[in-house]
Amino acid sequence: MKKEFRRHLARTATVLALYELDATNNDPETVLIAYTQMNVAELDARVEAYRELSALESFSHKKKKKKNGEKATIKAFNEAEVQMFQRLMKGAMHHREQADSLIATYAPEWPTDQIASVDRAILRVAIYEMLYEDVPIKVVINEAVEIAKLLGGDSSPRFINGVLGSIVDNLDTISEKRDPNTGSASE
Template identity: 35%
Template structure:
């Protein structure tokens, strides 16, 4: 996991905890929210391990029942199928739990938290301007009608593009990866398209400003 990718994810998790009018929050308050997000991820790692253990136990019980308590083949197959599904779910949770300790460790590093806080500050302090730009880039829809996680991914990406000087392709690629991780399967294509239109708008405005000077 790259440090800045972790910082972006940390900023996204923090952004979801903010009130409706985040522009009024102080740097200290934003910093506290970032710390709370790290703690939440630590707790999630423990919960993922506990849930995985419980699912493996239930799967084992279903296999045992398929051998000892069924009187017909159909019931046995159903129990084995249940056991396999529980095992699959447990493996997925274990995969998440394996990644989370590294996330938490990196999230605690000063440079990661500093970038996450800077990204969070730019996204909140410039919320009105960011939202106005996104509304122009979204075709036949409105920002506020999108799922919250997609709104936040887009806001963070625009903050990177417009206020932090992050290269266009880097900001877009990172936003796409966050969307794949936290939203529905096809949402990343929508996010990618919106951000490319944002880039076009920013480049057009920059060219117009340059020409007028």
């Protein structure tokens, strides 16, 4: 798979993991491990979502077996994607309150707890990337909109684009409020 698509897959998996954390009482570390050690040869909801996202037609829905009869392990992510997923997941979780504050500021007609969980997860990942990762803003917004088209509702792409566009318009002000010692904004 192309490098850009693998990054897209890691971002999308991060959104799915954050969504899972919002929708369940699962422990964050357990979810993180489940995604990073996901075996594509197994059948569970995460693997089914991964298969659909990556369009891996080459994998049958049957469990693969090794020659000795044991189940095969087919890693969903290579080491670079695991590192990216872990970084995005931990960063988005660590800066969740800041992201939610920015969402509330730049989408005031939508209380954060009333925004669709998947849209909220997409915004949290994108805001983290905008503020703390060395990724071009256009790439962050494009990826967020593409993930919204894939996972969100009909109005999700426009909503995501609007909120992120408003944040970008005020990025200088937001960046000025960042704490130079921690890299986090003090809102």
